[in-house]
Each structure stands twice: as C-alpha cells, then as structure tokens.
Amino acid sequence: MKLLVDAGNTRLKWLLVGDGHLVGTGSAILDADDPFCDIRCQSAHIRRVAVSTVISEERRQHLQVQLEAFCRAPIVFHWAEPRRGGLVNAYTETDRMGADRWHAMYAAWQADEGGFAVVDAGSAITIDYVADTGAHLGGYILPGKQMMLRSLRQDAARIGFDASDVQAAEPGASTTECVQHGLVWLWASMAARIEADCRRLGLGRVLVTGGDAEGLLDAGLSAHHEPSLVLKGLAAVDGESERE
Numbered sequence: 203m204k205l206l207v208d209a210g211n212t213r214l215k216w217l218l219v220g221d222g223h224l225v226g227t228g229s230a231i232l233d234a235d236d237p238f239c240d241i242r243c244q245s246a247h248i249r250r251v252a253v254s255t256v257i258s259e260e261r262r263q264h265l266q267v268q269l270e271a272f273c274r275a276p277i278v279f280h281w282a283e284p285r286r287g288g289l290v291n292a293y294t295e296t297d298r299m300g301a302d303r304w305h306a307m308y309a310a311w312q313a314d315e316g317g318f319a320v321v322d323a324g325s326a327i328t329i330d331y332v333a334d335t336g337a338h339l340g341g342y343i344l345p346g347k348q349m350m351l352r353s354l355r356q357d358a359a360r361i362g363f364d365a366s367d368v369q370a371a372e373p374g375a376s377t378t379e380c381v382q383h384g385l386v387w388l389w390a391s392m393a394a395r396i397e398a399d400c401r402r403l404g405l406g407r408v409l410v411t412g413g414d415a416e417g418l419l420d421a422g423l424s425a426h427h428e429p430s431l432v433l434k435g436l437a438a439v440d441g442e443s444e445r446e
C-alpha cells in the first residue's frame with residue numbers, strides 16, 4: 203500500500219491506496235500529535251509514502267520524523283517542477299511555487315479535457331490558469347477565509363464579530379453582518395472574475411478544491427468540486443517517478 207499525504211498550513215490530508223483502489227482517507231490538524239492514528243494498524247503494509255507539502259522546513263522535518271516513527275517505508279517529498287508531460291510551469295523560479303498548486307494542476311491536466319482553472323481555497327486561496335496546450339498562464343494568491351477573518355479581528359481594535367453560516371452578500375447592518383456578508387460579496391466578485399478570465403482565455407473548466415471549496419460554490423463559483431485534487435496529482439507524479 204502507498205500512503206499519500208497533502209500537508210497544508212492548516213490541515214494534513216491523507217489517502218491510503220493499494221493496487222489502485224482506495225483503502226482509506228482522513229485528515230488531521232497539522233500539529234496533531236499522531237495524525238495517522240486511524241491507520242496505525244496498517245502501517246506494516248505501507249511500502250511507500252509520498253508527500254506534497256507547503257509547510258515550513260522546520261515543520262516538514264517534524265512531519266518526516268512523525269512519518270518515520272509511524273512506518274518504515276521510504277518517504278518521498280514531491281515539489282513543483284518546471285514541467286511534467288505537457289504541463290509547463292509559468293514560474294521562472296519553479297521551486298518557489300507551492301507543491302500543492304503544481305500537483306492540483308497536474309491532476310486537472312491528466313484528465314485530458316483541455317484548458318482549465320484550478321481554485322484551491324485553503325489557508326490561502328490560489329487560482330491557476332492552464333491553457334489547452336498545457337502552458338500554465340500564471341495565477342493568483344489571496345488570503346483564505348480564516349486568514350482574512352483573523353486579520354480583521356487581530357489588526358483592528360473595534361472589529362468584533364461572530365461566526366456565521368449565512369450566505370448573504372447584501373450590505374450588512376451590524377459588525378458581524380458587515381464582515382460575514384463582506385466575505386461572501388468578495389468571493390462572489392472573485393467567482394465572477396474567474397469566469398470572465400476563463401472566457402477571455404478560452405478555458406473550458408473550473409475545478410475547485412480545499413477546505414473552503416463549498417463556501418466558494420455557495421458564493422456563486424461555478425466549478426467541479428474535487429476535494430482530493432492535490433492528492434490525485436501527487437499520486438500521478440509519484441507513480442510516474444516510481445516507474446522512471
């Protein structure tokens with residue numbers, strides 16, 4: 203079996219696969235003491251671990267120690283690359299790009315259905331555009347939902363607000379409404395902007411992933427929800443590098 207790990211700044215997601223079929227899936231807060239406790243009894247059967255991560259080098263080393271304590275299999279970290287197959291990275295400094303973005307793009311590219319946008323609504327939100335030819339056209343990095351709410355709470359003395367699941371975008375009449383509706387309003391504008399970019403660039407598909415994907419869909423983004431897009435791309439990359 204192979205363990206695939208996507209370690210983001212907030213959460214770690216994993217898939218356990220054996221002979222092309224899914225054995226298990228799970229997630230944990232990044233700093234959990236034992237993120238793989240649910241699959242401890244299977245650890246002896248894991249023959250390889252592949253990781254896509256965007257965490258700091260210090261936390262990456264800590265994750266590696268946790269994985270080494272968990273199972274004896276080789277651990278391979280995969281990073282953003284200049285190109286893979288027909289997919290070509292727009293970055294000149296490829297190694298500065300988050301591995302999650304590259305792996306999500308590669309998963310979408312593998313579907314072989316033409317140009318696309320990938321939206322990853324995680325701790326940060328990333329948007330990447332890829333043309334029919336496989337040329338990455340570049341992207342955007344924006345603060346994620348919790349990051350935005352946290353900065354409003356922390357950096358402005360009088361912005362106190364409550365949590366809300368309300369998906370409303372009309373002008374608010376309380377601090378909570380102004381903040382929460384403001385977020386939906388911003389996301390709705392972002393959704394419209396992504397659609398306009400896709401029309402202009404001739405991209406036929408939008409894929410969305412990440413912990414806040416559903417919020418973006420509710421705010422009006424018209425996209426296919428692929429919760430495991432990063433892990434899917436990582437699986438493809440790791441499978442190819444094993445065969446090389």
Ligand SMILES: Nc1ncnc2c1ncn2[C@@H]1O[C@H](COP(=O)(O)OP(=O)(O)OP(=O)(O)O)[C@@H](O)[C@H]1O
Nearest residue numbers: 210211212213323324325326346347348412413414
């Ligand atoms: N169980 C959960 N725990 C934490 N955040 C969650 C959870 N469910 C949804 N979220 C939302 O998901 C967002 C984090 O998404 P995700 O887990 O995809 O991030 P990440 O992969 O750790 O981040 P990144 O890859 O951007 O570093 C948060 O902004 C939060 O609003």
Ligand SMILES: CC(C)(CO)[C@@H](O)C(=O)NCCC(=O)O
Nearest residue numbers: 256298299300302303326328343
């Ligand atoms: C933007 C995030 C945090 C999204 O997870 C990640 O992809 C990252 O740390 N990227 C590094 C900067 C870049 O991609 O240019």
Ligand SMILES: [K+]
Nearest residue numbers: 210302322324
């Ligand atoms: K992510």
